[in-house]
Amino acid sequence: MTAAPADLIVDQPAVTDGASLWRLAKDSETLDLNSSYSYLLWCRDFAGTSAVARGADGEPVGFVTGYVRPERPRTLLVWQVAVDAAYRGHGIAARLLDGLTARLAAERGITDVETTITPGNTASERLFTSFAARHGARLEREVLFPAELFPDGPHDPEVLYRIGPLTDATPH
Structure with missing residues (x-):
């Protein structure tokens, strides 16, 4: 993996980033x-718990959306992670995560991260497995939503990845 472009800026999304x-x-x-x-709503209501990577032109080339779980205020649930195809392979998703x-540990005291991944999504599996290792955290997996719960046709199960506690907000 090569390093992320030097001119990459990571910040919070704005409503104007919703379409991107x-x-x-x-x-x-x-x-x-x-x-x-x-x-659009996500960029308005959950900008504080999300991040975008901007290229040299200021346009988003990657994002992580998430929210702090109401019943577990020290847990960030990562909803989606995406990086533009032209920027993949540079560690941008890891840098965003x-x-x-780190920002939410400092601002809100989060100690744990959760996400769901469908079986076979190896890019996400690698991203979150390596995230846990970098942060010295335990990783547990269990099926959160079995396939039969989805009413809109065939859907793979969603496997919950629980990562934590984070031993340090700074990766090792």
């Missing part, structure tokens, strides 16, 4: 695509 996040999710061909409206969790 929708396009990145659509172009990923692996994420469940939500409505464009939901990405590390930066977001």
